[in-house]
């Protein structure tokens with residue numbers, strides 16, 4: 001069993017499709033063991049995406065992630081980090097496989113509907129960034 005951090009991004013809350021995305025997550029076998037809807041501050045977005053701070057897209061990314069509510073989630077399942085990345089599809093929806101979240105729902109590389117941790121170690125840190133132990137119910 002492994003856990004990963006998921007964020008349903010502002011393009012998903014704006015279009016009221018978080019339930020449709022959750023249906024795909026659950027159909028894939030992952031369990032949503034924690035979930036809350038929040039509005040990120042600019043400081044929180046900058047801190048969360050600090051690994052990208054030298055990238056050209058960093059400022060726009062932080063602006064986008066604070067442009068509306070997001071739904072942050074902890075997902076649990078076998079090999080959850082890799083499994084969820086497969087369920088999301090490629091970062092750029094133009095390259096995402098048929099049936100994936102990003103192929104079906106994403107609007108663009110930036111407004112790509114979902115974030116998922118890229119390693120088990122990052123998942124642990126990203127989960128701690130948003131959730132206390134008491135909020136996670138397996």
Ligand code: CMP
Nearest residue numbers: 052057061091109110111112114115116
């Ligand atoms: P995410 O998994 O949330 O991690 C960083 C995000 O930056 C990524 O998804 C994309 O939505 C966004 N992004 C914007 N431009 C780029 C780019 N050129 N390369 C990678 N990610 C990008």
